[in-house]
Amino acid sequence: xxxxxxxxxxxxLTKKFDDFTAVDHISFKVQKGECVGFLGxxxxxKTTTVRMIYCFLPPTGGELTVAGLSVQTQCREIKSIIxxxxxxxxxxxxxxxxxxxxxxxxxxxxxxxxxxKRADEQLxxxxxxxxxEVPIMALSTGMKRRLIFARALLNQPQILLLDEPTTGLxxxxxxxxxxxxxxxxxxxxxxxxxxxxxxxxEVLCDRILIIDKGKIIEDGKPADxxxxxxxxxxxELDYDERLLPxxxxxxxxxxxxxxxxxxxxxxxxxxxVFEGFLKEHPIQNxxxxxxxxxxxxxxxxxxxxREE
Amino acid sequence: MSEPNLRKSPARFxxxxxxxxxWKVWRRNFDVFTKTIKVNFLPSLLEPILYLxxxxxxxxxxxxxxxxxxxxxxxxxxxxxxxxxxxxxFECTFASFVRMYFQKTFDAIVAxxxxxxxxxxxxxxxxxxxxxxxxxxxxxxxxxxxxxxxPLFLIVIPLAFFGGLMFAxxxxxxxxxxxxxxxxxxxxxxxxxxxFFLCGTFFPLTSLPSAxxxxxxxxxxxxxxxxxxxxxxxxxxxxxGLSPAVLILVSFAWIIAVTIxxxxxxxxxxxxxxxx
Numbered sequence: 001x002x003x004x005x006x007x008x009x010x011x012x013l014t015k016k017f018d019d020f021t022a023v024d025h026i027s028f029k030v031q032k033g034e035c036v037g038f039l040g041x042x043x044x045x046k047t048t049t050v051r052m053i054y055c056f057l058p059p060t061g062g063e064l065t066v067a068g069l070s071v072q073t074q075c076r077e078i079k080s081i082i083x084x085x086x087x088x089x090x091x092x093x094x095x096x097x098x099x100x101x102x103x104x105x106x107x108x109x110x111x112x113x114x115x116x117k118r119a120d121e122q123l124x125x126x127x128x129x130x131x132x133e134v135p136i137m138a139l140s141t142g143m144k145r146r147l148i149f150a151r152a153l154l155n156q157p158q159i160l161l162l163d164e165p166t167t168g169l170x171x172x173x174x175x176x177x178x179x180x181x182x183x184x185x186x187x188x189x190x191x192x193x194x195x196x197x198x199x200x201x202e203v204l205c206d207r208i209l210i211i212d213k214g215k216i217i218e219d220g221k222p223a224d225x226x227x228x229x230x231x232x233x234x235x236e237l238d239y240d241e242r243l244l245p246x247x248x249x250x251x252x253x254x255x256x257x258x259x260x261x262x263x264x265x266x267x268x269x270x271x272x273v274f275e276g277f278l279k280e281h282p283i284q285n286x287x288x289x290x291x292x293x294x295x296x297x298x299x300x301x302x303x304x305x306r307e308e
Numbered sequence: 309m310s311e312p313n314l315r316k317s318p319a320r321f322x323x324x325x326x327x328x329x330x331w332k333v334w335r336r337n338f339d340v341f342t343k344t345i346k347v348n349f350l351p352s353l354l355e356p357i358l359y360l361x362x363x364x365x366x367x368x369x370x371x372x373x374x375x376x377x378x379x380x381x382x383x384x385x386x387x388x389x390x391x392x393x394x395x396x397x398f399e400c401t402f403a404s405f406v407r408m409y410f411q412k413t414f415d416a417i418v419a420x421x422x423x424x425x426x427x428x429x430x431x432x433x434x435x436x437x438x439x440x441x442x443x444x445x446x447x448x449x450x451x452x453x454x455x456x457x458x459p460l461f462l463i464v465i466p467l468a469f470f471g472g473l474m475f476a477x478x479x480x481x482x483x484x485x486x487x488x489x490x491x492x493x494x495x496x497x498x499x500x501x502x503x504f505f506l507c508g509t510f511f512p513l514t515s516l517p518s519a520x521x522x523x524x525x526x527x528x529x530x531x532x533x534x535x536x537x538x539x540x541x542x543x544x545x546x547x548x549g550l551s552p553a554v555l556i557l558v559s560f561a562w563i564i565a566v567t568i569x570x571x572x573x574x575x576x577x578x579x580x581x582x583x584x
Contacts, residue, residue, distance in 0.1 A: 056583075
């Protein structure tokens with residue numbers, strides 16, 4: 001981030017649906033060129049927040065500005081500089097692949113020739129050239145996701161909103177999407193991405209907002225959050241009650257978490273402490289791994305299942 | 309904050325701000341229509357032919373004359389009016405609902421500089437266009453059967469657009485509250501079917517008791533039939549003591565007023581549905 005120009009700012013942003021508060025007085029800022037990940041369990045309010053940014057849903061309270069424009073009054077200007085790749089498939093099944101792009105470009109007042117040129121460039125990048133004249137129904141889930149991403153880039157947006165862009169993609173297609181996100185980051189495009197894949201957030205995002213029950217419960221760089229909440233390393237081993245006193249003695253400050261037949265030991269001690277411990281206590285079937293964003297996420301939002 | 313109105317759900321009769329972007333929505337539907345043009349033309353072509361054969365020649369053979377004209381000549385203008393109603397009503401109920409609910413086409417469009425109001429207005433104008441296309445086909449059929457006796461019949465084509473806009477707007481109000489697609493059976497059977505039979509279509513309104521004539525005059529199809537009857541066959545009998553010329557003027561005014569009312573109402577209702 002070269003500049004520190006704020007491009008999206010929310011102050012006390014709230015969205016209520018009848019009695020249910022989906023987004024509850026959240027405040028955040030996104031800098032120009034930043035890639036910010038919204039992480040949260042199902043129903044946390046991620047998609048609702050994204051939908052308010054592109055004026056799909058009007059806020060119930062608070063303020064939200066995008067490029068200095070208010071989502072209450074300047075929607076048309078906001079939407080012209082935003083690209084949206086929604087979670088659900090809303091491609092137009094009445095058209096072919098290429099026609100989906102050119103009709104969509106028309107909504108942005110992009111002239112016909114230019115639209116066709118941009119559409120073909122996108123099809124080429126997302127490896128959909130062979131499907132150019134094919135009806136949408138004949139595309140696989142992964143192809144549809146790629147086409148939705150391609151469609152979001154037609155207006156050459158300054159801000160890109162990606163709502164679960166890689167759900168349902170195979171690893172090849174996932175990396176294609178990641179490459180494109182990195183490429184856009186280099187071009188100073190501001191990106192907000194929601195995802196359930198923590199590795200994706202860790203790899204792509206400069207900053208992460210963890211959202212739960214309509215509130216932002218943590219905000220920071222992925223590495224900083226891992227350090228703050230989890231530490232350096234995690235020791236994973238088979239659950240054995242007899243080992244517990246030994247472990248507690250060796251790591252008095254550690255958090256020990258039991259997961260059915262395995263347990264995890266989280267410590268803020270520097271890298272290498274677990275190796276020392278294992279030398280003294282040889283244990284079978286044990287792993288030392290780096291702490292990651294998923295550990296942070298589960299610690300902060302709990303392991304209980306969320307239903308939408 | 310200085311914009312308190314925007315925080316609340318939109319009012320019922322806020323005048324929508326529309327730009328020429330409504331035509332981009334219209335154009336999307338037009339593009340789909342031209343792609344499937346053969347399938348689209350067939351029903352609107354076959355239906356009036358079947359009606360004219362069954363009712364005009366079949367049943368009409370037993371009816372010597374009605375208001376001084378053959379039965380087939382009597383029902384021809386009504387078939388034109390019915391095509392105005394059916395073309396737009398089905399487009400803005402079933403077809404719009406599919407685009408809104410199943411295809412999420414509206415969701416995709418409102419992520420672009422096109423507004424919700426413009427999406428709905430584009431759908432309404434398209435519904436009116438479908439009515440105009442259908443009506444033109446029916447008029448052609450009626451002309452081939454030799455049932456046009458007034459050169460004024462050409463005015464029916466632009467009129468079909470406004471009549472179509474009226475039915476499209478009414479249809480869109482149903483769409484704005486439809487919980488699922490089966491819901492449209494209610495307006496089809498409780499609103500369209502009674503109008504189909506009772507609005508001076510297959511028998512003169514004047515054969516109904518005057519109270520029933522009053523009720524019929526409150527239904528939109530009656531007014532479209534009055535105008536098509538006046539313009540296509542040139543034969544319009546007085547209803548409730550109103551002379552044909554006055555009747556046509558009243559029907560014009562009625563259609564314009566009701567169209568404006570439902571056009572604005574349907575856009576507001578749809579906006580409410582789509583943004584909350």
